[in-house]
Amino acid sequence: MSLVLDVRDATKVYGAGETAVHALRGVSLQVEPGDYVAIMGASGSGKSTLMNIIGCLDVPSAGRFHLDGVDVGALDDRRQAVVRNRKIGFVFQSFNLIPRMTALANVELPLAYGGVRPAERRRRALAALELVGLADRVNHQPNELSGGQQQRVAIARALVNSPALLLADEPTGALDSTSTLDVLGIFDRLSAAGRTIVVITHEADVAEHAKRVVRLRDGRIVEDIRLAPVDGLPPRLREVTA
Amino acid sequence: MSAVEIVRFAVRGLAANKMRSALTTLGILIGVAAVILLVAVGEGSSQSIQRNIQQLGANTLTVSSSTGGGGGGFRMARPQQDSGPRTQARPLTVDDARALADRTAAPHVSSVSPVVSAASRAASYDGASHTVQQVVGTYPSYFEASNKPVAKGTYFFNDDVLAARKVVVIGQTVAENLFGTLDPVGRQITITGVPFTVVGVLKEAGASGGFQDADDVAIAPLPAVQQSLTGFGPLNQILVKAGSADDVAAAQAEITAVLDQRHGVGGAVAADYQILNQATLQETVSAATSTFTVLLAAVAAISLLVGGIGITNIMLVTVTERTREIGIRKAVGAPRGAILGQFLVEATLLSLIGGLLGVAVAMTGAQFTIAGITPVVVPSSVVLALGVSVAIGLFFGSYPANRAAKLRPIEALRFE
Incomplete structure (x- = not known):
């Protein structure tokens, strides 16, 4: 089976010389289709850098990166835009909806x-x-929606192109507990429907929803635990339905 | 991503900041309107001056004596430097005029009118009085040569000149001031106490901006004016009409030859008369007015440029302000071209709308008389101003748009 995500020995260095910061020190990560991966780590562990690289927003300093079989590093600006458009759906911590639309x-x-x-x-x-349950809010602008509703709009935006990978960066970081449950519920259902999801978080409760938890520390993967099989249901959803 | 889509995004972007867009548009509007309107005013004044000159009479040459005090005084003060045979300039006489009318010596001259004039003479009729700006004594050919047709009554004739009859053709201003609504023809007026019979009223020449009132005039036979008003002194000028526009230069040469001979001009002796050619005058004046128009246009162009800089400024602010939005658009897969297009179209729309409104304002403004001048809109100035305004949008918008397009998505998203 072809991998959705295949990162090999990715390193990322910011700056140069004395002040160089090694955000990633050789990360390899493979994600199969249908998996639901949580990448965990404290701040400074390099998880945001990894997320930016996976999302084609940034390029690794060294190492190879394939997304859905495409070597993204070799693409020019224009094709990268196409990859971002077709293969990835982003969900950000701060929603990042365009105001006044x-x-x-x-x-x-x-x-x-x-x-x-x-x-x-x-x-x-x-x-x-x-x-995402917002059929009655289609004509509202972002400033007329609650945080949870805005994040659900962002998820809808991420999904609308049927991307190969749904990438979420701290999707519940700015939400209250009820909205957090809403959003995680949506992710569970999407995962159950066979979507490939990568969530970046530092919250353990969020990670518990994933089928697999990868822990980063100081730019290296230090732990990789599987909570549920790739082709099964996400663990928390299974509990709910059971 | 179609072009229509990009334009829709651009329109939405502009609509999001209506006040700012409107003010930026205003800058271009003022620039474009100023260019069109000022060029129109320049053109209008140029045309009105040309008309005034033409009103003086087509194909005519005015001979006047140049016995100015300056030249004469100079000669008398330094007689030793005067190498010529005479020290006194000769005035223009009726004999000079007759000599110019000689068909063999001056074949290109079609008519010659000697002119004497008296300024500011009191005229009265039945208690009403009016100071006539200019009383002219001349021959009947003067009416045609100076382009003064009669609206009511008739001209006077050669018989009147020979008999020195006291008849007069008056201008509209004189007629109105002396007679009001009465018909002046056949009535007797007095000019400085001398009775004259009005035989005709001139057609209204119209107020000519900057020039004296061409309608405040009374024209009588030459000897009549000489007898009663000016005395039998020298002529003020001789009005010569050439056969056609092409003959003007030849006629001028013939006049020069005849007068040089009669006045003993030649060699070191400077001419004691001067010939004013309408065509030359017209050229000089149109050169002056076109300089004036260019100057006006330059001032207006500067305001258009300032409007353009306003666009750059606003677009830079917009790009900075919307850096995050640009990041989001890039994250969801907007290619560089789409971002570039959006901001370029925004800038161009601002300048295009401003330009179109500016044209509308200028067209409206051109309907009114500005400072006594009826503006004449020059079509090429409209096209140019509009074209320049769009070019300004593209040019001044390209820097901010490029900056937006080049932003790396990750940096744009981090921007707060």
Whole structure:
């Protein structure tokens, strides 16, 4: 089976010489399709750097990185944009919705850049919003939505292009406990539906929802635990349904 | 990502900051409107001056004596330096005029009108009085040569000149001031106490901006004016009409030859008369007015440039302010071209809307008379101003747009 994510010996150095900071010191990580991986670590452990590299927002200083079979490092600017558009869905800690654009327009954005026709775009965006339970909020602007609702819009935006990988950076970091449960519930259901998800977090309760937990420390993977099989259901969802 | 989509994003971006967009647009609007309107004012004044010159009469040459005190005084003070045979300039006489009318010596001259004039003479009729700016004594050919048609009544004729009859053709201003609504033709007025019979009223020449009132005039036969007003002194000028526009230069040469001979001009003796050519005058004046127009346009162009810098400024602020948004767009897969396009279209839309509104304002403004001048919109200035405004949008927008497009997504997202 081809890997969704294949990182080999990735290193990342910020700055140079005396002041050089080694954010990643040789990380190798393989993720199979359908897996739900939580990457954990304290701040400064290099998890955000790893996330940026996986999300094609940054390039590693050394090492190889394949996303869904594509060597991203070898791509030019334009193709990287296409990869970000088609293969990755981002969910950020701070939601990162575009202000003064309705929820629907925000969700439509990746489709617009992907060149989908307006009618099809609207249909798919509405379906994605339906999926996260916000069908009644499509015409609200971000500042008219609660934090949990904004994050659900962001998830809908990440999903709308059916990406190979859903990448979430501290998705519950800015949310209250109820909204956190909402969001994690959505991730569980997505995972159960076969989506590949990588969540970056420092909270243990969030990591408990994943099928696999990878722990980073000082730019190295120090622990890699599997909580549930790749082709099974996510652990917490199984508890709920059981 | 279609072009329509990029334009939609740009419009949405502009609409998000309506006040700012409106003010930026205003800068361009003022620039474009100023360019069009000031060029129109320049063109309008140029055309009105040209019209005034043409009103003086087409194909005419004005001969006037140059016995100015300066030249004469100079000669008398330093007689030893005067190498010529005479020390006194000769005035223009009726005999000079007759000599110019000689068909063999001056074949290109079609008519000659000797002119004497008296300034500011009191005229009265039945208790009403008016000071006529200029009383002219001349021959009937003067009316045609100086382009003064009669609206009511008739001209006077050669018989009137020979008989020195006291008849007069008056201008509109004189007619209105002396007669009001009455018909002046056939009535007798007195000019400085001398009775004249009005035979005609000139067609209104219209107020000519900057020039004296061309309608405040009374024209009578030459001997009549000489007898009663000016005395039999020298002529003020001789108005010569050439056969056609092409003959003006030849006629000028012939006049020079005739007068040089009659006045003993030649060798070291300087001419004691001067010939004013309408065409030369027209050229000089149009050169002056076009300089004036260029100057106006330059001032306006500077304001357009300032408007353009305003666009750069606002777009730079916008890009900085929306750095995060740019990061988000890039994270969801916006290619560089789309970001570049969006900000470039935003800048161009600002300048285009400003330009179009500026054209509208200028067109509206051109309907009014500005400082006594009716502006004449020059189509090329509209096209140029609009084109320049769009170019300004593209040019001044390209720097901020490029900056936005080059932002690395990770840096843009981290930006607070």
